[in-house]
Amino acid sequence: MLQAEKYPARLRRRPPVMTHLFALGPEASAAIVLSLRVSFWAMLCSLPFALATAVILARCRFWGKSLFDGVVHLPLVLPPVVTGYVLLLLFGHNGPLGRLFATIGVVFAFRWTGAALAAAVTAFPLMVRAIRLSLEAIDRRLEEAAATLGANRTLVFLAVTLPLTAPGILAGMVLSFARSLGEFGATITFVSNIPGETRTIPLAIYTLTQTPGGDTAALRLSAIAVLLSLLALVLSELFARRLSRRLSGD
Numbered sequence: 001m002l003q004a005e006k007y008p009a010r011l012r013r014r015p016p017v018m019t020h021l022f023a024l025g026p027e028a029s030a031a032i033v034l035s036l037r038v039s040f041w042a043m044l045c046s047l048p049f050a051l052a053t054a055v056i057l058a059r060c061r062f063w064g065k066s067l068f069d070g071v072v073h074l075p076l077v078l079p080p081v082v083t084g085y086v087l088l089l090l091f092g093h094n095g096p097l098g099r100l101f102a103t104i105g106v107v108f109a110f111r112w113t114g115a116a117l118a119a120a121v122t123a124f125p126l127m128v129r130a131i132r133l134s135l136e137a138i139d140r141r142l143e144e145a146a147a148t149l150g151a152n153r154t155l156v157f158l159a160v161t162l163p164l165t166a167p168g169i170l171a172g173m174v175l176s177f178a179r180s181l182g183e184f185g186a187t188i189t190f191v192s193n194i195p196g197e198t199r200t201i202p203l204a205i206y207t208l209t210q211t212p213g214g215d216t217a218a219l220r221l222s223a224i225a226v227l228l229s230l231l232a233l234v235l236s237e238l239f240a241r242r243l244s245r246r247l248s249g250d
Contacts, residue, residue, distance in 0.1 A: 025217070027195060027196075027199075027204065028204060028217060028220065028221055030195070030196050030199075031199050031200060031201050031203070031204035031221065032201060032221075032224060034112060034115075034196070034197075034198075034199065034200055035181055035200040035201040036181075036228075037112065037116075038112060038115045038116045038119055038180060038200055039119060039177045039178075039180035039181050040177070041113075041116045041120075042116045042117070042119035042120035042123060042176065042177075042180040043120075043123070043127075043173050043176045043177045043180060045116070045120060046120040046123070046124050046127060046176060047127070047169075047172075047173060047176075049124070050124060050127040050128045050131060050172060050176075051131055051169065053072055053128050054128050054129075054131035054132040054135055055135065056068075057069055057072070057128070057132050058132045058135040058136050059135070072124070072125060072128055073125045073128075073129070074125075075121055075122050075124060075125055076125045076126075079185065080122060080183070080184065080185025080186040080189075081185045081186070081189050083118070083121060083122060083185070083186040083189075084118055084185060084186035084187065084188070084189025084190040085189055085190075087108075087114070087117065087118055087121065087186065087189075087190045088109070088189065088190050091108040091109065091114065091117065091190075092108075092109045093107075093109050108190075108191070109190070109191065110191050110192055110194060110197070110198065111191060111197065111198070112191075112197055112198055114187075114190050114191035114198065115183075115187050115190075115191050115198045115200060116180075117190075118183060118186040118187045118190045118191065119179070119180035119183040119186075119187065120176075120180070121186065122179065122180075122183050122186050123175070123176040123177075123179035123180050123183070124176070126172065126175040126176055126179055127172035127173065127175060127176040128172070129172070130168050130169075130171045130172030130175055131165060131168045131169055131172045132168075133168060134164075134165045134167060134168020134169070134171075135161070135165055135168065137168075138161060138164045138165065142160055142164070143156050143160050143161060146159065146160045170236060170239055171236055173236075174232050174233065174235065174236030175236075177232055178229045178232045178233060181200075181201065181225065181228055181229055181232075182202060182225070182229065183200070183202065184202035184203065184206070187200060187202075187203065188203055188206075193206070193207060201221055201224070201225050202225070204221055205218045205221050205222055205225070208221065
């Protein structure tokens with residue numbers, strides 16, 4: 001009893017430092033959930049297009065290939081605000097593609113779907129590059145051996161090429177997911193900063209830094225963003241190593 005009375009009650013009830021650091025309010029929690037949702041759908045929806053693009057760049061020869069390659073990787077060097085503005089012109093309420101998708105009930109402007117589209121576009125080159133490098137590293141003699149056994153091109157791709165490309169596909173997916181978590185410029189330009197609808201983690205951090213007394217909450221979200229991105233990269237490395245070992249028969 002005497003030992004407990006040495007400390008004021010408010011100090012005895014203080015939560016641990018780490019618990020206090022990651023104590024989140026409803027808006028911050030909503031931003032985290034929305035970021036995970038946006039990043040997941042951005043990664044998933046861009047995967048088939050990235051795979052097809054990587055196959056074209058790795059295996060096809062045609063006039064204008066260098067130009068096509070440059071267009072695919074353009075989001076890497078363009079200012080994200082420019083990417084967001086182009087998306088707004090194309091997929092906005094008055095944009096040609098925006099009106100087209102509106103006829104089937106899909107709206108991108110100022111919706112979380114638009115945030116997913118912006119994240120997918122900015123992360124697309126990273127996914128394509130990872131898959132392309134994996135495709136180019138495949139020993140073409142394995143595919144030729146499958147073809148001599150009577151397999152057509154589709155079967156060779158599904159049974160030989162695709163499994164051998166799996167580590168690159170996985171790496172591209174995780175890179176796309178991690179990049180989508182950090183997307184800011186294109187998102188805020190295209191779909192604005194709407195709480196609960198388009199305010200992802202980066203936008204929430206930006207808002208908190210502009211709010212008096214919001215530095216602590218911004219630090220919490222920043223720490224969580226770092227942990228999520230680091231976790232994604234570590235899991236990607238572990239899964240890629242395990243998959244490579246299975247494919248090599250070790």
